[in-house]
Amino acid sequence: MTEASAATPDATPEATPAPSPAPEAALPKTYDPSGTESRWQQAWEQSGAFHPDPAAAGEPFAVVIPPPNVTGSLHMGHAFNTALIDTIVRFQRLAGKNVLCLPGTDHASIAVQTILEKQLKAEGTRKEDLGREAFLERAWAWKAQSGGTIVGQLRRLGYSVDWQRERFTLDGGCSAAVVEAFNRLHEQGLIYRGEYLVNWCPASGSAVSDLEVEMKEVDGHLWHFRYPLSDGPAAGGTTHLEVATTRPETLLGDTAVAVNPKDPRYASLVGLTLTLPLVGRQIPIVADEHVDAEFGTGCVKVTPAHDPNDFAIGQRHNLPLITVMAKDGTMNQAAGRFAGLDRFEAREAVVAAMEAEGFLVKVEPYRHSVPFSDRGKVPVEPLLSTQWFVKTEPLAARCREALDPPGGDPAQPHFVPERWSKVYRDWLTGIRDWCISRQLWWGHRIPAWFVVSETGGAITDTTPYVVARSEVEARAKAHVQFGGGTHVHPLVLEQDPDALDTWFSSGLWPFSTLGWPDAEAADLARWYPTSVLVTGFDIIFFWVARMTMMAGAFTGQMPFKDVYIHGLVRDEQNRKMSKSAGNGIDPLLLIERYGADALRFALVREVAGAGQDIRLDYDRKSDTSATVEASRNFANKLWNASRFALINLGGETPASLGEPDPTALQLADRWILSRLARVNRQTAERYGSYGLGEAAKGLYEFAWNDLCDWYLELIKRRLYVGADLDAVAREAALADQRTARQVLAKVLTELLVMLHPLMPHLSEELWHGLTAEPQGTFLALQRWPRFNSAQLDGPLEEAFAELIEAIRVVRNLRAVAGLKPSQSAPVQFISGRPELAAVLRQARADITALTRAERVEVLSPEQADAARSAAGGQRALAGVSGELQVVLPIEGLVDLDALRSRLEKDIAKADKEIAGLAGRLANPNFAGKAPPEVVAECRANLAEAEAQAQLARERLADLAD
């Protein structure tokens, strides 16, 4: 099949005839994923296999992927997320749903702008020199190139997304959605503009939201300063207050000192005035609950313009706000003689001055948290600044209500694992307003126009503005409000130069990509709300909560039914992979080495405990991963199982062979069909309920252990029909061969369908090889195999497990005794259980084949005793499994010592079990209180263990002479 399909993927899908089943010679012994994977990726995409029609039948199922940043290249986190999403989505497609999986990228405003500014700097220029327009042009050009990288890399994973619907958060549709969303929120009073203390990142020259600030422990100092009372010693002789600070430079902006109102030490001083050192400003002593009397001296300097807590104190006490720092992180004119110094230089200088003037009491080393900008990697500065904000509480309230609906309706969205809903709920409770404006150029420009003609042509904090959907609309609105248009005083508008937080547009992603705000959009009508959001826990606040808030406001419902939260992929030393640490493991390298299917399977297989981080082992010297290699080996196992089938199906396909006649089925056939049905039901259940790791493991075990290790081995003797048979025997053998072929073909093809969500390329390739379907037909678009409960046979599976165990005992005995693999030996089974004896008799030919038995006898204990006394006690290899005795009556050429030690081990094991069980049964409470069936089982086990020990002792005694 490799040869046949490699030439032209699918020039004309419908017309391409089925490739003739490949002759076995054409099939290599090992699977080479490289060509196969890209071939199917192209075929799927070119045929539009994953481009759904909203009008098509089938229950809708939609996923919008978390859009990776255009700055990025594929990392393991993307690969993991993709593997999970694609597994879910491919399963739902097989399940017959009308599936949309929509891809796209995020414009990542700060990240991109930082990169571009770095480039400009290297070229010795600045964005201001370029101008806004040229800068943006350059940004788009950069995006076209870089954005293509990650998209191309996602394709290599075999992502079954609809590339025709690919979106970008800054494309026309998304931009229109952003403008509409901004306007509507503004109309509802949920967007406002004002001067507040914001997190200012001096590195990027922009405000950032609370979420983009990361607290870091830093070794700093605590400086103790003395602030003198202005009007001389107070009652009690106090001449000054001592305050402590980690940020001396801010004292230049102090407008009060606060103490706790209940602090007896300072009660009498509240209301008095201090003289601020270096500055000379008169500042009051105020009483405020926020102050912890226990900490330090119990006095806190208050700098409302440079600290959030102080800002709050300032509000409560009506304190003036004095900003002493400029937006670039240097001290401004208000800092007096320190003006112009960088904030860190100013710190040194202020301390030096305080010391020189005798206000420094002491300095102590102090470890404390400092807010850092996520992007800029520098400490953020709380600064007073006029920005745009979203009033979040009303939006959050709606989300909380959806999560805990009155009347006990199901939570929306439903988190998997459940525990993340608590994290989400907690964050939505006591949420703070969201600063959405950024002093950046790359991004969605804020749809607000300042009426600069009202303030002398410049944008000031008092310039009136209108929010509108376009400049034309803005002008009209301004006209109404400000008249204007006269020759004396023409109306001049200027759009706000700032851009919106990237996450504002990300928050609209689940519906902006489906056509919102066009309520009639076919995709929106068909696929919204989406079915599930799959993402890492690290962006629950950034993204998940923003989407639910926006969706609640604009669509009136939660944007997805389920939220499947997965963990992070960690490196071989359990470290978080990060660009800065340079410990990322390149998924593309692993794909090249092992194949995308192997990587995907490995990632999903590891995920069993949903939501847990997974560790990917990796050898950096050789760029190999044992985990992924194991999955590659599994892929190869499947390849070879299919190869075996192709060689042995006599050129037939599952379709030409048809369903097997139930009455013709042999024991092994019924067993594998029962296992198949069980795995079918179990796997569908797991895929459908986010048990992806379990699904992968279950299929792995079924494919490798049940199918390859046992079923394929068992049917070999039936598939190879000898030429030396007479006509009657030959006819029977051929009929049986056909049954085996039918079962084999059925089991293997259905297995491939079930594996398809996990290993899409390999399964597609093998499925075509087996079914000889035309190239334009895809496994990806087939139906999940029908579950046939009639095939389920629990008792048969149990009996078969015993048969397997019996064969294992024989093999073990042979190994212990040192028999050569080529050497055949007679096998005797002795069982007192007629059912087991019957199974063993039925499987006699199988046992012969699998154990190199010379002959197989199945005896009752009575028959065995008779035979033994007749033979006068005989040396034999013997073992026990349950009540079953396995005897290989063979003389000579046998390692008796090994055999003895095996029996001794058996005895020891049985004795230990006997001791445990007898102990339990001896406890009167056990018999009295445990459920009867447990007691009965215990008794049975004891009896069996005792019998086992006795049998082993007898056999050991036989060996003694």
Added chain:
RNA sequence: GCCCGGUUAGCUCAGCGGUAGAGCGCCUGCCUUACAAGCAGGAUGUCGCUGGUUCGAAACCGGCACCGGGCACCA
């Protein structure tokens, strides 16, 4: 400070009330006409510590220890 995870075989992890499991690794033997990326056989654990509940605990409850994460932070 508050809130989540985790602690089981050398490694990565399942198991979540009836006397310990898988994969990888390891040991032994096999080029058995699908697969040496394989086959067969084998070894390996006071299930973090400590109380308790129970006839019975790796599992349930309490405490402790250690590892990891999140949130909020006192100058």
